[in-house]
Amino acid sequence: MEFHYKTSCLDLRQTLESGQCFRWRRLDDGAYVGISGSHILKIRQTEDGAVLTVRDEEEKEYWLRYLDNDTDYEAVIGQFSEDRILSEAANENRGIRILRQEPFETLISFIISQNNNIPRIAGIISRLCENFGERVSEEYGGMYSFPDAKRIASLAAEDLAPLRAGFRVRYILDAANKVNSGAIDLDSIYAMNYDEGKAYLKTITGVGDKVADCVLLFAYHKTEAFPSDVWIKRVVAEYYSDGLPECMGDYKGIAQQYLFEYFRKRTPEKQTV
DNA sequence: GCTCAGGCAGGCT
DNA sequence: AGCCTGCCTGAG
Numbered sequence: 475m476e477f478h479y480k481t482s483c484l485d486l487r488q489t490l491e492s493g494q495c496f497r498w499r500r501l502d503d504g505a506y507v508g509i510s511g512s513h514i515l516k517i518r519q520t521e522d523g524a525v526l527t528v529r530d531e532e533e534k535e536y537w538l539r540y541l542d543n544d545t546d547y548e549a550v551i552g553q554f555s556e557d558r559i560l561s562e563a564a565n566e567n568r569g570i571r572i573l574r575q576e577p578f579e580t581l582i583s584f585i586i587s588q589n590n591n592i593p594r595i596a597g598i599i600s601r602l603c604e605n606f607g608e609r610v611s612e613e614y615g616g617m618y619s620f621p622d623a624k625r626i627a628s629l630a631a632e633d634l635a636p637l638r639a640g641f642r643v644r645y646i647l648d649a650a651n652k653v654n655s656g657a658i659d660l661d662s663i664y665a666m667n668y669d670e671g672k673a674y675l676k677t678i679t680g681v682g683d684k685v686a687d688c689v690l691l692f693a694y695h696k697t698e699a700f701p702s703d704v705w706i707k708r709v710v711a712e713y714y715s716d717g718l719p720e721c722m723g724d725y726k727g728i729a730q731q732y733l734f735e736y737f738r739k740r741t742p743e744k745q746t747v
Numbered sequence: 748g749c750t751c752a753g754g755c756a757g758g759c760t
Numbered sequence: 761a762g763c764c765t766g767c768c769t770g771a772g
Contacts, residue, residue: 493753584753591752594770640768645755682755703753734753 477534481523483547485569492731494692495573496583496596497603499614507614510540511576514610514617542571542695550728556721559713560729563736570731573692577660578653579620580693581675584685585645601637626650645680652678663690668698691727700726709737 490498490506498508505518515537516527528534551564582602587595599620606625607618627650634643652658658678663671668690675686687701700718702710710718722729 587752588754589752589767590754590769591771594752598769638769641755641766642768680755684754688753701753704751705753738753 475528475530475534477526477528478520479523479526479538479541479543481543483551483568484524484541484571485567486517486519486524488567488569488735489541489571489573492570492735493592494688494731495575496592496599497620501614507617509610509617509619510536510579512610512619513537513540514613516614540574542574545572547571547728550725553721553723553725554729554732557719559736560719560722560733563732564729567732567735570728570735572695572697572728572731574695575693576620577663577689577693578623580689581649581653581660581678581681581685582620582626582646584688584692585649585678585680586639586642587688588642588680588682588685590642598637598639598642602634605636623650623653627654642680645678648679649681663694668696671696672699687727691730697725697727700730703734705734705738706730709733 486506490508491500495508497510498506500506501516503518505516507514507516509515513533513536514529515533517537518525518527526534526537528537547568551561551568554564555561583595583599586598590598603618603620606621606629608621609616610619611617626646629647629650631643631647634646637643639646649658653660658674663674666674671690671694672683672686675681675689676683681689684701684703687699690696691699691701700706718726718729
């Protein structure tokens, strides 16, 4: 079925190519195809929102949640208007959504992201899914699920060599083992506050402040998280050395995404694409 | 050869 | 607590 999702503040390119997710593919006609869990979506931009191609009503609801339909982005952007730079960044990138992704996939993806660049991160994740995920659909040349913790925990470091993930392999295995054994219960993090969730995630080897913040923001939608990467550190050092503006409130994570895009666009020589 | 990529662990002070 | 340093891999 096709569902016409009428909404503001949803730009597929800004959202799906923002670096918060790594598995969306852009088709020749401009539409995007993605998979999350066992859910598959084809989505195409329209003037007033997007058209979703899904199997049934239940799938539609899954994807609306994934796309963070419940957050009022207009209101958040309005709140940001008190800070000139943030306001400009937000308005220029008003189509960005903070996705609600699957926790385990998000955890592994951002462990892989450390000291790495986006094309390579996407390549490693793609090889992980093709080698160890399940081929859940023959559409679009074959769609693979993200392997679950049990599957990855069953592997040895040498099995993961084809990923070419380097020193991150032992982190991937530690995370999968902790989740598989129950030492880490990812579902329990939904009910935790930001500080609790961060401390909990950091008990996984290979998860530091940055990775924990990305997981809390892009999987659990804890918008207080402000992932501080090399780009944002430069921005904060130059414009917010006295502290982040009050108007960010509990939406620091959304502000971070706007600022990240805004400044990344303005330093093309640093881009790796 | 070199540096850098949306960092982190481990060791040091 | 805060500062180093090394790290797989591949592109420029």
